[in-house]
Amino acid sequence: MSDPNAPPESKSVFSPALAARFDALVEKYPARRSALIPMLLYAQDEVGYLSDAVITEVARRIGITELEVLNVATYYSMLRFKPAGQYNIQVCTNISCMLRGAYEVYERFREELGVGDKGVTADGVFSLEEVECIGACCWAPAIQVNYDFHDELKPDDVSNILSQYKALVQSKKKNA
């Protein structure tokens, strides 16, 4: 249940679906605060990043201070405070991936996108990130685009992956 005394501007931060998800989530735990980390991640999925408004909203809904939310949020590497691209490309370069050419794959992404680590392309479609082990060691080198895994990559697969997502952007535009 949302707080009827909440200031009106905070109501638009979460979509009705996200608000409902939050309400269902807090019910599951013995302590309300346990919903904090999943909630931050789900809010980020919807809004794109943890904006000040998101932090305020999550704090209000959990019933803790904004400072407490920030204290937790800054700990977790998947949570970000600036917008990423629509498709965030995360290249694992940890040992198993490194041994099978992850840095070469990463370099190719850098060349094709023209951005470096945590960079966002000018059109806002892609961002690039070098990440630690994503749990796909036996299918290395692996990357994640948002939450989708791509396994056993070679540098020459890079342009193909990028065009797949570019096509997705195009079809979304058409449907909009």
Add this chain to the structure above:
Amino acid sequence: MPKLVTHPDEVKIVSRRFGMGAEKIDRHIELGGYEAVKKCLAQGSDWIIEEMKASNLRGRGGAGFSAGMKWSFVPKQSAKPKYILVNGDESEPGTCKDHLIFLHDPHSIIEGTIIAGLAVGAQMGFIYLRGEYRYLLQIMERAVADAYARGFLGKNIFGSDKEFQIVTQTGAGAYEVGEESALMESLEGKRGIPRIKPPFPAVVGLYGGPTVINNAETIATVPHVIQMGAAAYAAIGTPRNGGTRLFGLSGHIEHPGVYELPMGYNLKKMIYEVGGGIPGGRKLKAVVPGGSSTPVLLPEEIDIGMDFDQVGKAGSMLGSGGVVVIDDQTCMVEFALRTISFYAHESCGWCIPCREGTDWLKKSLTRFHAGFGAPSDIDNIAYLAENMLGRTFCPLGDAAAMPTIAFVKKFRKEFEDHLNGKPCPFAREGMPQLTVVRCRTREVV
């Protein structure tokens, strides 16, 4: 979709239902699923714990502690609710076994969690998956919902007087949360910082209640142990190391993948026969036997059985079962640097030996690898690492220090080859290089 591999030497127990559509509840039941829970409901808690002890099933997360013993530490009477916690925060570099369990057999995790609950008298379980495993979380959520719909979870499970609830939880990117007490902190909505022990989780754990925390593979193994019987399971492995385990072969190996092999399987055979050896006719240089935190082994050290005791005797650890194979074209200084960079990134910063130690090791190795090292750096790196050992709140400090000590000790010659401004002898195109920024005078370009 990650590739599934197979080899005739495999003994498929945990991976028995992989690739058979068992993520669907009907198919899972068709393949013998949930029978073990019914057996446990009939037999009662003392029987379950005795079976688990007799099975010699040891924790698959890395520490290798007896699962039955762990369960037996939970007090029978408790004023606070007891909890079961499944650790699926799989983040140890080289490890991707739980990935396949969540993908192919999520119900085995639910079964194992219920059985653990029946054994210790808990009514609630949490399944914690790392944040990156979103698609696996969705599979797990689906499985939990299906189990509720069938009456396998909730009040009066399987028509009994027992209650059991399961909640799935996502992390948001943190290796440290794989440490049991840090995971509890994270599940309570806090920074993933380890707690001081004692008290141990079995007495004071999640929300202050007695808690059993097991690795996802351990939990997924439980129903199979119950079904086949502890004695039959224990007979598969070596003494004190029951059953099989999921070994992940990665790195420079012809057929990488997750293979389920009996405990004590020979490492050399695993690399050359199961994994098909080193690609491109190159030679083996080193093996990391159980995830990046385990000390590296040299080719002459790998004729050993892969169980907790034998690998320990060889000066390393069985760890998470992630075997990383390294060929002779690899620079071990770069490998050491990449390993320590990870621990420096993941150190939670709570205690100083780990926070500062990993950072300085990273700095020293970065400079060293770029050819700007001094002869004294080699001993300094080892000295720094040795001084982290055993002096940190949680095992992350040790996890960073142990492999570093081994790299220096076993590959000293390679460190020396990087000295005197020589570039890395293994330099190749696209390799990350250190850009040395020298101080300028005040002119601004």
